[in-house]
Amino acid sequence: MEPILNRNEYTYYLVGNVDDFTERLGRVVRLGKEEIAVFKTTDGQIYALENKSPGPRGGTIAEGMISGEVLFDPICDWKISLTDGQVLDPDKGQVRTYPVQVLGNEVRIGLLTNGGGLFHE
Amino acid sequence: MVEAQERRHLVLIGNGMAGINTVEQILKLAPGIYRITVFGSEPYPNYNRIQLSYVLEKSKAVEDIILNDRDWYLENGIELYTATTVTHIDTEQKTVKADNGMEVPYDTLIIATGSNPFILPVPGADKEGIVGFRDIADCENMLHAADQYKKAAVIGGGLLGLEAAKGLLKLGMDVTVVHLFEEIMERQLDHTASLMLQAELESQGLKFATGKHTEEFLGDKRVSGIRFSDGTTLDAEFVVMAVGIRPNIALAKESGIAVNKGILVNDYMRTSVPDVYAVGECNEHRGITYGLVAPLFEQGAVLAKHLCGVDTKPYEGSVVSTQLKISGVDVFSAGEFMDAEGLSIVRMHDDWRRIYKKVLLRGGRIVGGVLIGDGKESSRLQQWIRTGTIMTEAIHDAIVGLASVETGNTAAELADEEIVCGCNGVTKKHIMDAINEKGLTTVEEIKVATSASRSCGGCRPVVEQILQYVLGDKYDSAAAKQEAICSCTTLSRDEVVTAIKEKGLITSKEVRYALEWDNPEGCSKCRPALNYYLGMIWPAEHVDEKDSRFVNERMHANIQKDGTFGVVPRMYGGVTTPEDLRLIADIAVKYNVKLVKVTGGQRLDLLGVKKEDLPKIWKDLGMPSGYAYAKALRTVKTCVGSQFCRFGTKDSMGMGIKLEKKFERLDMPAKFKLAVNGCPRNCAESSTKDIGIVGNEGAWEIYVGGNGGIKARLAELLCKVRTDEELLEIVSAFMQYYRETGKYLERTSDWIERMGLESVTEAVVSDLDNRRALAERMEVALAQVKEPWSEILNNSNLRERMFDEISVSTKPN
Ligand SMILES: Cc1cc2nc3c(=O)[nH]c(=O)nc-3n(C[C@H](O)[C@H](O)[C@H](O)COP(=O)(O)OP(=O)(O)OC[C@H]3O[C@@H](n4cnc5c(N)ncnc54)[C@H](O)[C@@H]3O)c2cc1C
Ligand code: SF4
Numbered sequence: 031m032e033p034i035l036n037r038n039e040y041t042y043y044l045v046g047n048v049d050d051f052t053e054r055l056g057r058v059v060r061l062g063k064e065e066i067a068v069f070k071t072t073d074g075q076i077y078a079l080e081n082k083s084p085g086p087r088g089g090t091i092a093e094g095m096i097s098g099e100v101l102f103d104p105i106c107d108w109k110i111s112l113t114d115g116q117v118l119d120p121d122k123g124q125v126r127t128y129p130v131q132v133l134g135n136e137v138r139i140g141l142l143t144n145g146g147g148l149f150h151e
Numbered sequence: 152m153v154e155a156q157e158r159r160h161l162v163l164i165g166n167g168m169a170g171i172n173t174v175e176q177i178l179k180l181a182p183g184i185y186r187i188t189v190f191g192s193e194p195y196p197n198y199n200r201i202q203l204s205y206v207l208e209k210s211k212a213v214e215d216i217i218l219n220d221r222d223w224y225l226e227n228g229i230e231l232y233t234a235t236t237v238t239h240i241d242t243e244q245k246t247v248k249a250d251n252g253m254e255v256p257y258d259t260l261i262i263a264t265g266s267n268p269f270i271l272p273v274p275g276a277d278k279e280g281i282v283g284f285r286d287i288a289d290c291e292n293m294l295h296a297a298d299q300y301k302k303a304a305v306i307g308g309g310l311l312g313l314e315a316a317k318g319l320l321k322l323g324m325d326v327t328v329v330h331l332f333e334e335i336m337e338r339q340l341d342h343t344a345s346l347m348l349q350a351e352l353e354s355q356g357l358k359f360a361t362g363k364h365t366e367e368f369l370g371d372k373r374v375s376g377i378r379f380s381d382g383t384t385l386d387a388e389f390v391v392m393a394v395g396i397r398p399n400i401a402l403a404k405e406s407g408i409a410v411n412k413g414i415l416v417n418d419y420m421r422t423s424v425p426d427v428y429a430v431g432e433c434n435e436h437r438g439i440t441y442g443l444v445a446p447l448f449e450q451g452a453v454l455a456k457h458l459c460g461v462d463t464k465p466y467e468g469s470v471v472s473t474q475l476k477i478s479g480v481d482v483f484s485a486g487e488f489m490d491a492e493g494l495s496i497v498r499m500h501d502d503w504r505r506i507y508k509k510v511l512l513r514g515g516r517i518v519g520g521v522l523i524g525d526g527k528e529s530s531r532l533q534q535w536i537r538t539g540t541i542m543t544e545a546i547h548d549a550i551v552g553l554a555s556v557e558t559g560n561t562a563a564e565l566a567d568e569e570i571v572c573g574c575n576g577v578t579k580k581h582i583m584d585a586i587n588e589k590g591l592t593t594v595e596e597i598k599v600a601t602s603a604s605r606s607c608g609g610c611r612p613v614v615e616q617i618l619q620y621v622l623g624d625k626y627d628s629a630a631a632k633q634e635a636i637c638s639c640t641t642l643s644r645d646e647v648v649t650a651i652k653e654k655g656l657i658t659s660k661e662v663r664y665a666l667e668w669d670n671p672e673g674c675s676k677c678r679p680a681l682n683y684y685l686g687m688i689w690p691a692e693h694v695d696e697k698d699s700r701f702v703n704e705r706m707h708a709n710i711q712k713d714g715t716f717g718v719v720p721r722m723y724g725g726v727t728t729p730e731d732l733r734l735i736a737d738i739a740v741k742y743n744v745k746l747v748k749v750t751g752g753q754r755l756d757l758l759g760v761k762k763e764d765l766p767k768i769w770k771d772l773g774m775p776s777g778y779a780y781a782k783a784l785r786t787v788k789t790c791v792g793s794q795f796c797r798f799g800t801k802d803s804m805g806m807g808i809k810l811e812k813k814f815e816r817l818d819m820p821a822k823f824k825l826a827v828n829g830c831p832r833n834c835a836e837s838s839t840k841d842i843g844i845v846g847n848e849g850a851w852e853i854y855v856g857g858n859g860g861i862k863a864r865l866a867e868l869l870c871k872v873r874t875d876e877e878l879l880e881i882v883s884a885f886m887q888y889y890r891e892t893g894k895y896l897e898r899t900s901d902w903i904e905r906m907g908l909e910s911v912t913e914a915v916v917s918d919l920d921n922r923r924a925l926a927e928r929m930e931v932a933l934a935q936v937k938e939p940w941s942e943i944l945n946n947s948n949l950r951e952r953m954f955d956e957i958s959v960s961t962k963p964n
Contacts, residue, residue: 040183045959052952054672054698055705058762062961072672073462090714093702095675102675104702104710113179129183132460140183141961 040129040140047135051076056092056101061139066128067092068139069112071099076130077112078139084108084123091125158186161458162247162257164237164402166191168200169431169447170263171219176455178227184459185259187229190249193286194234196221201444204476206290207318213287240406242424259426259458262403262414266396266432266442271306275368281390284315293391297322300388304328304377306365307393308335310473313352315391317477320356327358327385329365329377331394339473339484343500344521347507351480351524360385398433398440413440418465420454430454436468443471472533474526481526486519486536487511494518497542499551508551515541520550541571543613562613562620571613577603579617586621594618595646599653636895637676639668644894648684657692659685659699673699680895683782686818687890690932703780706953707939708765711758715745718757718768719777721815724789724807724827725753731774738771750779752786752824766950769940776940778816782896784823787811788836792829792846799829801846806875807835813879814886816936820893820902823886838865841899842882847871851878855885855911856903864900867908870916884915884925887932891925 045059051070058081059066067081067090077099083089085106093104100118101110109118110125117123129140161177163170166189174187191197197219205211224231232249239248246256268283270276280300282292296303297319305316308330320326328335334345349359364380368390376386398413409415409423413435420428420436431447432440441447446469456463472485488511490496497510506524510517510532517535522528528550535546567580585591585600594615598604604611619626635641642650647666656662659681663673673681678699685693703709708716720735735755739747745759754777760768769776778785787810790796792803807827814825826835827844837843839859843866845852850873857866869885872878888911893902903911915922943950 041961043959043961046957050952050957052698055953057952058956060956060958062959068957075461087712089712093706093710095678095701096698097670097672097674097678105712107675129181131184 040142042129042131042138042140044136045139046137048074048076048132048137049135051137054096056094056096058090058092059139061141064128064141065090066139067094068130068137069096069101071096071112075099075112076132076137078128078130079110079112079115080126080128082125084110084117084125085121158184159258160256161185161187161259161261162255163187163189163261163263164240164247165261165263165265165431165433166193166195166197166231166233167263167265167431168197168218168444169265169433169451170261171197172448173261173263173430173451173455174229175219176451177459180455180461181459187227188255188257189224189229189231190235190237190247191231191233192236193288195287196224196231196233198287200286201476203284203287203290204314204318206287207284207293207315208321209294237402240402240408240427242407242427245426257426260428261454262408262422262427262429262433263431264399264402264433266398266440268392269395269397270392271365271394273365273367275370275374276392278368278370278374279372280370280374280388281368281392283392284311285396293319293389294322296389297324301325302386303389303391304385304387305391305393306330306377307395308332308359308361309338309393309395310336310475312391312393314476315393316357317352317355319389319391324389325358326356327360327387328352329363329379329385330359330361331364333362335359335361336473336475336482336484339488340482340521340523341489341509344482344484344488344507344509344523347505347523348475348480348482351505352477355479396432396442398435400433403429403433411435418453418467419457419463420450420466428454428458436466439468441469441471443473445469445471470537472529472536474529481522481524481529483522483526483529483532484520485533486517487513488519488521497547497551510542510550512542517542517546541613544616562616571603571617577601582614582617583621586618591618592622592625593646595642595649599650636680637674639663639670639674639677640666642666644680644684647681648688651684651688657685657689658694659696679782683818683820683895687932690935704782706762706765707769707776707778707780707943708760709756709780713759714762715758716760716762716765717779718760718765718772719750719754719779720772720774721777721811722754723811724787724804726789726804726808727754734772734774738768741771742768750786752779753788754779754786763954763956766940766944766954770944775815775938781816781818782821782823783817783819784811784814784825787825787827788840789827790829790832790834792827796829798832799846800849801827801829801851803827803829803835803844803846806844806878810879810882813883813933816938817886817890817933819886819890820895821898823899825882839863840866842866842885844878844882849873851875853878853881853885856899856908858898858900860898862900867903869908869912880922880926881916883929884922885911887925887929888915890932891928 043061051057053070053072056067056069059068065081066078069077081090081092083091083103083105085103085108087105089105091103095102099112101112108121111118115125115127131138199216199218202216236250237247238250246254248254268285282289303319303324303326305312306329308328316326316328335349365377366380367378368374369376369378374390376384378384400410400414403414404410414422414429414433416422416429416434416436420430422429430450449469450466453463453466475482495512499508509521511519516539520532571577571579582601582603591597597614604614634643636644650666654665656665662681682696682699697705708718710716739757742764744757748756750756787807789804789807793799793801794804824840825842826837826840828835828837829846831845831847837845837854839857843854843857850871852871853869854866855869858864889899
């Protein structure tokens with residue numbers, strides 16, 4: 031058995047209001063040491079991913095195009111699932127994600143208490 | 152800050168397939184929004200109940216069918232109580248009580264208690280040796296019995312009964328299937344299919360007692376046989392009861408939740424009590440209780456989205472299909488399966504190869520099917536049934552086809568009044584008339600004109616055959632199959648542009664909806680393309696969709712590989728002033744830009760600008776954007792020309808500045824470059840530009856389609872004109888013609904090759920009326936363009952959201 035991280039120990043931080051984010055346009059949030067790309071979908075869902083392109087050429091992802099719950103990487107045009115950070119076929123890769131809580135109009139992003147976001151397997 | 156303890160508490164009763172599937176989807180959609188507790192009566196983590204049939208026949212062990220092991224619950228922070236049955240729900244206090252004495256509060260409760268095997272209410276049904284087939288315990292019971300006893304009876308000739316019987320047979324028992332009706336699986340198979348299946352199973356060793364009504368179980372403490380209503384008996388030391396299932400509603404019912412056959416739920420799986428949901432076999436939705444997994448996954452998807460606050464369509468019921476999991480017997484059934492009035496039936500029955508295939512059509516559409524002995528096409532058939540696809544040659548071939556089927560055009564054989572498109576009731580004659588009267592040449596045009604193939608698309612191959620049949624030699628299948636603009640659609644650029652005009656579609660959302668895009672929000676390929684086409688077709692009405700622009704066009708600067716930007720101010724015709732140069736230099740210093748580069752287009756690029764500094768730099772510069780990033784006119788490169796040069800015959804700088812000022816900012820299919828030269832020495836390199844203009848003996852020569860980029864191409868002479876007015880009109884007509892007919896991202900070099908120089912010359916030079924009309928449409932388009940930098944500067948809200956980062960400290964305060 032692989033070691034099990036305690037994956038649910040998050041601390042949530044208020045980063046702004048729902049209206050601070052524009053549908054289908056990313057916005058960079060610096061949360062402590064983390065640089066996070068925050069996206070709002072047409073459905074109004076908010077997602078937070080590490081602002082780092084998984085592609086070979088590096089770069090950031092906040093500038094990408096959003097379609098449904100998929101982000102098109104602005105540098106390599108890979109498709110990235112907003113829900114779990116997985117790069118979709120035919121490419122492979124993974125972007126860290128952070129849990130988002132929306133309470134009323136307030137948006138909070140969770141950091142693992144020991145730091146950072148998480149990779150989904 | 153919200154700590155873990157404050158998360159809402161989700162309690163799940165029933166650790167089975169529906170409940171855990173719902174939880175999995177919740178974890179995917181919104182990890183961490185719920186704290187989750189799960190109760191399950193069985194002593195196992197969640198397993199694949201379907202595969203119990205494999206455990207019974209010993210082709211799989213219990214460990215092999217576990218879907219989520221205990222580590223999974225741990226990793227996801229789920230509290231799991233196995234071998235624990237919930238005995239009461241207090242819907243007032245919002246708590247549940249379990250048989251181990253625990254009492255836990257919930258914010259949201261999901262009931263997923265599945266169903267119980269139905270035990271026939273006949274005398275002796277409580278004797279030892281009579282079991283249902285539902286869980287691992289039942290399975291172990293059966294395995295145990297097989298070791299000790301020889302003669303088994305399975306009551307129920309449905310899916311579950313047959314799988315149980317086949318399992319026991321494999322374990323070495325002598326098995327008889329008892330069935331109330333004359334035909335087994337009568338709810339999924341017609342007479343022929345049922346008999347074939349029975350014969351197949353008999354050849355494998357199963358016995359059948361059909362048309363038998365069980366009246367009593369014989370024996371003392373333990374069962375020894377069955378007596379039927381016709382007076383006959385059957386010896387049996389072990390009986391499996393597989394006559395049906397009953398939703399497990401006891402708990403919900405005694406807790407005051409509304410039930411009928413199952414726990415009553417609405418389209419979002421909500422029960423009669425607030426915050427209590429029911430999913431899976433235990434519920435009853437619109438009068439239906441299900442007994443298969445497909446519906447429960449669909450229900451789970453809707454429920455999970457609902458609980459995570461994600462917009463979702465309501466659950467409206469499922470089309471179910473059946474597949475028997477007995478090795479060596481392919482059995483598939485879905486939708487309607489019995490012959491009936493109003494149905495046309497395609498049937499293939501091959502007794503030698505023991506294959507039977509039946510597809511049922513209503514109004515030409517596939518509404519059901521049965522496959523015995525060859526299930527290769529089952530998943531596609533299932534799909535066709537679900538979408539009510541029209542039967543076509545190709546589908547017919549795929550299902551019942553023989554190797555040597557004639558694949559020629561059969562459109563001629565169709566009667567005129569035959570309905571080709573069942574969805575929209577379009578006849579063959581209707582389509583032929585449209586082709587003849589309107590001179591249609593593509594399926595797409597037929598679709599627009601007649602609605603044929605507009606809905607499910609299943610009849611598209613037939614429509615294409617009719618087109619081919621009517622046009623004969625003129626039918627060019629290459630033309631009919633133009634390249635789709637992206638993988639969200641099968642439509643080509645021309646088909647999309649035609650539809651936008653004819654249907655009056657203004658937004659890209661409308662286009663994707665009306666033209667039935669696969670992906671409702673499009674992709675990185677079609678989004679910018681549609682935004683361009685819409686702006687080109689509706690210059691006044693279309694509102695630019697920023698979220699469909701590539702980042703450079705959105706930020707009005709060129710993103711560099713380190714995430715900083717390059718800013719290029721306009722420098723019309725490559726001409727500047729000492730004041731402007733000084734200003735640019737000062738700003739470069741003020742914002743600490745990393746590098747200043749003289750570009751190939753005769754201007755300056757300030758590189759290494761931070762995103763949040765972009766609006767400030769524009770403001771300080773007070774110059775328009777140079778559009779060095781855009782699918783638009785980039786620069787007009789000029790030579791010194793007659794103002795200073797000894798050879799110059801024309802004022803190239805003056806004309807260049809005039810052209811750049813006129814056409815700047817206008818969206819084009821791709822980037823667009825101009826050059827103007829004072830004489831044929833061509834110092835500003837006309838031959839590699841989209842339009843290269845050369846002064847020659849007092850006249851202007853216009854060259855077009857040049858490209859100095861990846862695929863170099865020399866510009867070709869379009870025409871020669873005397874006056875500046877003529878030059879401006881032809882340049883304008885050329886650019887507009889390219890805008891109207893070019894594919895998004897297609898440079899003029901490729902466009903000219905595709906269109907042919909001759910036809911372009913005809914359209915923009917020779918045909919004077921057309922030339923004027925193009926130039927006029929260009930003026931309409933030009934009237935709409937705005938300077939983007941000032942637009943963003945004047946809208947502080949937009950500016951903040953687009954350019955400013957949010958910074959939050961993680962230090963406790
Ligand atoms: C042998 C077999 C073969 C099958 N083959 C197929 C097939 O080929 N295709 C197909 O689509 N379907 C098949 N099915 C049906 C399929 O397994 C069910 O549709 C599905 O498992 C239903 O899921 P559920 O979560 O609603 O119920 P279940 O999976 O039965 O889960 C309900 C769980 O809740 C527990 N529970 C009940 N009450 C309580 C309580 N008060 N407190 C705590 N826990 C409780 C039960 O113990 C059970 O573990 C088959 C079923 C069987 C038995
Ligand atoms: S192209 Fe002719 S006019 Fe222009 S600079 Fe060169 S030589 Fe002079």
